[in-house]
Each structure stands twice: as structure tokens, then as C-alpha cells.
Amino acid sequence: MGYTFRQGIKNILRNKVFSLATVATISACVFLFGLFYAVVINFQNIVRTAQSGVAVTVFFDEGIEDARIQEIGQEIGKRAEVSRIVFVSAQEAWDSFKDDYLGEYVDTFGDDNPLADCANYEIYMNDVSMQDSLVGYLQTIPGIREVHKSANVANALSNVNSLVAYVSLGIILILFCVSIFLISNTVAIGITVRREEIAIMKLIGATDFVVRAPFVYEGIILGIIGAGIPLALLYYLYDNLINYVLSRYSVLSSILVFVSADEIFYTLAPVAVIMGVGIGFLGSLFTVRRHLRV
Amino acid sequence: MIILEDVSKTYSTGAPALNNVSIHIEPGEFVFVVGDSGSGKSTMIKLLLRELTPSSGRIIVNNTDVGRLKHRQIPIYRRNIGVVFQDFRLLKDRNVYENVAFAQRVISVPNRQIRKNVPSVLSLVSLAEKYKSRPRQLSGGEQQRVAVARAIVNKPPILLADEPTGNLDPRTSWEIMKLLEQINRDGTTVLVVTHNREIVNAMRKRVITMKKGIILSDQKKGSYIDEG
Numbered sequence: 001m002g003y004t005f006r007q008g009i010k011n012i013l014r015n016k017v018f019s020l021a022t023v024a025t026i027s028a029c030v031f032l033f034g035l036f037y038a039v040v041i042n043f044q045n046i047v048r049t050a051q052s053g054v055a056v057t058v059f060f061d062e063g064i065e066d067a068r069i070q071e072i073g074q075e076i077g078k079r080a081e082v083s084r085i086v087f088v089s090a091q092e093a094w095d096s097f098k099d100d101y102l103g104e105y106v107d108t109f110g111d112d113n114p115l116a117d118c119a120n121y122e123i124y125m126n127d128v129s130m131q132d133s134l135v136g137y138l139q140t141i142p143g144i145r146e147v148h149k150s151a152n153v154a155n156a157l158s159n160v161n162s163l164v165a166y167v168s169l170g171i172i173l174i175l176f177c178v179s180i181f182l183i184s185n186t187v188a189i190g191i192t193v194r195r196e197e198i199a200i201m202k203l204i205g206a207t208d209f210v211v212r213a214p215f216v217y218e219g220i221i222l223g224i225i226g227a228g229i230p231l232a233l234l235y236y237l238y239d240n241l242i243n244y245v246l247s248r249y250s251v252l253s254s255i256l257v258f259v260s261a262d263e264i265f266y267t268l269a270p271v272a273v274i275m276g277v278g279i280g281f282l283g284s285l286f287t288v289r290r291h292l293r294v
Numbered sequence: 295m296i297i298l299e300d301v302s303k304t305y306s307t308g309a310p311a312l313n314n315v316s317i318h319i320e321p322g323e324f325v326f327v328v329g330d331s332g333s334g335k336s337t338m339i340k341l342l343l344r345e346l347t348p349s350s351g352r353i354i355v356n357n358t359d360v361g362r363l364k365h366r367q368i369p370i371y372r373r374n375i376g377v378v379f380q381d382f383r384l385l386k387d388r389n390v391y392e393n394v395a396f397a398q399r400v401i402s403v404p405n406r407q408i409r410k411n412v413p414s415v416l417s418l419v420s421l422a423e424k425y426k427s428r429p430r431q432l433s434g435g436e437q438q439r440v441a442v443a444r445a446i447v448n449k450p451p452i453l454l455a456d457e458p459t460g461n462l463d464p465r466t467s468w469e470i471m472k473l474l475e476q477i478n479r480d481g482t483t484v485l486v487v488t489h490n491r492e493i494v495n496a497m498r499k500r501v502i503t504m505k506k507g508i509i510l511s512d513q514k515k516g517s518y519i520d521e522g
Contacts (some may be wrong), residue, residue: 003399003402031480200396201400202369202372202397203447204400205371205372205373
């Protein structure tokens with residue numbers, strides 16, 4: 001094992017140009033993967049933040065008793081789609097309306113509450129894509145007069161989120177295949193260069209493992225290096241970019257809630273290393289099996 | 295012991311390389327196999343190394359039926375056979391020591407053992423002081439001696455040499471043959487495929503003469519005969 005591992009390292013040093021090309025390719029793929037991952041995670045975070053503000057509002061029949069309103073609240077709270085319910089009394093609804101729209105004209109209404117029948121529940125969901133099923137259920141509950149939903153906002157956010165996820169997944173898969181193809185070429189060239197040595201090894205009585213292992217180690221080592229470089233670069237760039245954006249455009253901080261670099265790399269780092277090692281391992285293994293009939 | 299029983303080999307092109315060849319070589323023998331190009335000598339070496347399998351017949355080497363070996367058994371089988379080629383087949387990017395040590399490393403001999411075995415075998419082939427030289431810094435004869443050292447460092451009971459003097463001048467060819475003879479005296483069975491008439495005639499060893507895949511003659515203390 002020690003010998004085959006050392007041979008793997010020697011292969012890398014012997015074919016410096018091809019090794020560099022492979023590391024550069026894997027690095028490019030992992031870098032792009034990391035970039036997409038960071039974009040997707042941040043986008044999802046922004047969408048999630050926006051979605052958490054999307055609520056379905058239900059209004060009650062005129063003259064409904066408080067006890068019934070409480071019952072309805074408990075029933076709704078049991079639904080899987082619901083994350084939390086906020087009760088807004090008629091007075092709270094009027095106060096909020098006054099603050100938002102009337103300003104200096106508020107006195108013209110005196111003590112009247114034009115929204116006397118507008119007590120409501122604001123129902124927040126775990127996932128806005130569940131809105132339709134929740135609304136369908138709410139409309140069947142006796143005592144509920146009207147259900148207001150934010151269909152457009154919810155659907156748009158949900159659709160964009162799915163689209164970004166699918167596009168990213170597609171691009172990542174393509175990059176993965178390209179990487180495997182390129183590392184496979186590098187290893188194939190390594191095998192061609194060492195054909196004589198491999199032939200001698202076979203005649204001396206080397207097992208398949210001893211013949212193949214250096215190439216597989218070579219791929220794995222190149223994969224680890226190829227993952228490490230872009231990870232370090234991404235961390236540096238991402239951290240600095242967020243700090244720059246938030247310090248330069250502080251007004252955006254209430255709209256764009258960025259995920260911290262540490263939080264992103266907590267998942268990205270192991271995934272990228274596994275990806276790099278996986279590309280190196282699979283690429284070299286397939287090539288060795290195809291080109292090395294030992 | 296090497297036994298070929300009615301061995302035939304026909305290539306996929308349809309060309310017969312060996313035709314019902316039977317040979318029996320005792321342990322410790324020194325045997326020359328001679329013949330023109332296309333006589334089947336190299337095919338025989340490839341069959342003995344299990345690079346090829348016979349189309350029919352049986353090959354028994356050290357009680358192993360070579361034709362029936364499973365893929366995973368081949369490396370173990372080959373460790374009992376040393377092999378030397380006309381073109382030396384040394385690793386050009388490694389020095390003499392590493393070329394010989396290579397044969398031990400690929401079969402996982404411990405480093406401590408390699409450090410003992412390699413200098414010892416290099417002394418045997420009179421190259422102890424050149425252990426740091428690269429193949430390109432050596433003469434043809436020296437390169438072939440490195441190849442012989444590599445072939446015997448694992449102490450195989452059988453040594454196959456395919457035209458070992460083909461690229462060497464007469465004096466150097468003699469040195470190599472003397473080396474092979476010495477290895478044979480130490481108990482190794484040696485089978486040499488060659489064209490070298492002078493050496494075959496001078497050494498008075500067993501000579502198997504082949505032509506177009508069949509054995510023309512098999513003489514105990516033979517000489518190189520023209521097949522006509």
C-alpha cells in the first residue's frame with residue numbers, strides 16, 4: 001500500500017503538466033459548484049424569509065362568538081401546513097389600518113370602528129406551495145366568511161425557487177460529467193506513458209491491485225487538491241463580498257438576508273471534498289478498468 | 295519442471311504458431327531453443343508466461359496447469375518465473391538499484407529485505423558499484439545484466455531468456471551467457487531462446503530446434519543445426 005501510494009504521488013510529479021491540468025479542471029468544477037451552491041442557498045434563504053411573511057387571512061361571520069373563534073383557531077392550528085397563527089382583533093385591525101393609511105384624517109371617524117367585523121386569523125405556512133390545500137380546507141369551516149390568500153406571491157416565489165434549484169442541479173451534473181471525462185483523459189495519458197512499466201510489472205507478478213492502485217491514488221490526490229484550492233478561494237471571496245455589500249449598501253440588509261460564510265462552508269466544504277475525491281476516484285477507476293487489462 | 299504436452303497455438307488470424315509440441319524440461323536444466331523467425335520460439339515463451347493460452351494441449355510448470363490458471367492466480371504463478379528480453383526493458387527514469395528493487399516492491403517484499411537482496415544480486419552480476427547509474431549511462435551488456443539481476447532477485451526456480459544476446463556484441467554476449475550458466479549452476483532452470491549459433495555450439499547444452507511451429511530436433515548436448 002505504501003509503495004503504490006508513493007507511486008501515485010510520483011505519477012503526479014512525473015506528469016506535472018497533466019496533473020496541473022487535472023487539478024485546474026477539478027478546481028474549476030468545484031469552484032462553479034460552490035458558486036452555484038452559495039447562490040442557491042442564499043436565494044433559498046431570501047425566498048424562505050419572504051415566504052415566512054406570506055399569510056392566509058380568514059374573516060369570520062358577523063356576530064360569531066369568541067368561543068367559536070377560539071375553536072376555529074385550535075382546529076386550524078392542528079393542520080400540517082400551518083406553522084403559526086396570529087389572532088388580530090377588530091380593534092387591532094383598525095389601529096393598524098389607521099396607522100398605515102389615515103394619518104392626520106383619523107379623527108374624522110371619532111370612536112367608530114369601521115372594521116368592527118374584521119377580526120381575523122393570519123395563518124402562516126410551513127411551505128407556501130401548500131397554500132391551495134389549506135385554503136380549500138379553510139373554506140369548508142363553518143363560521144368563516146372569507147379567506148384571503150396571496151396566491152401570486154406565493155406561487156411566484158415557489159416557482160422561482162424550484163427553477164433555480166433545477167437549473168443549478170443540471171449545471172452541476174454537467175460539470176461533474178465534464179470533470180470525470182477530463183480526469184479520465186489525464187489518467188489515460190498517464191497509463192500510456194507508463195505502458196512499458198505496467199507491462200514489466202505484470203510480467204514480474206504484480207497483482208491487479210498493485211498495477212491499478214497508483215492511478216487511483218493519483219486521481220484521489222488530484223481530486224483533494226482540486227477541491228481544496230477553490231474552497232479556500234470561495235471562502236475568501238464570499239466572506240469579503242458579503243462584508244462589502246452589507247457595509248456599502250446597508251439599506252439592502254433588511255431585504256437581502258445573506259447566509260454567513262461559516263454556515264455555507266459547514267455543508268459546502270465536506271460536499272466539495274467528497275465531490276473532488278469522487279471525481280478523482282471514479283474518473284481514474286473507470287479509465288484504469290478500461291485501459292488496463294491486467 | 296516444465297512440461298508441454300501436444301501444445302498447439304493458433305492465433306486469431308488463423309496462423310498456426312505451435313503445432314503439437316511436446317517438451318519435458320527437468321528442474322535445473324539449461325536448454326536452448328533455436329529456430330528462424332516464425333518458428334514459434336517466442337510464442338512458447340509467451341505461453342510459459344501465460345501471456346497466451348494454448349489452443350490445445352497442456353502446459354505444466356512446477357506442477358501448475360498453466361492453461362487452467364484463473365486471472366487472479368496469474369501474478370502468483372509469474373513470481374516463479376524470471377524473464378529477460380532482448381531489449382532489456384529497463385525503467386529509464388530509475389537507477390540500477392531501483393530497477394532491481396522494483397521487482398521486489400511490486401510483490402510487496404519488505405524494504406528491509408529489499409535493502410539486503412538488491413546489493414547481493416547486483417554483486418552477483420558485477421554491477422554493485424554502478425547501483426546509482428541510470429540505464430542510459432550503461433553499456434548494452436551492463437543493461438542486460440541489470441535485467442538479469444531483476445529477473446533473479448525474487449529467486450524464481452525458472453529463468454526464461456528471449457534472445458538475451460540479440461542486441462549485444464560477441465564478447466558481451468559471452469559474458470551474459472556465462473552469467474546465465476552461473477545462475478543455472480545455482481539450481482535455476484534456464485531456458486534461452488536464441489539465434490546465436492556460436493554460443494549454442496560452444497556451450498554444449500540441450501538444444502531444441504524449431505521450425506514453423508514444430509520441433510525438428512531435441513539434442514542432449516546439441517549444436518545449432520540449420521533447418522534447411
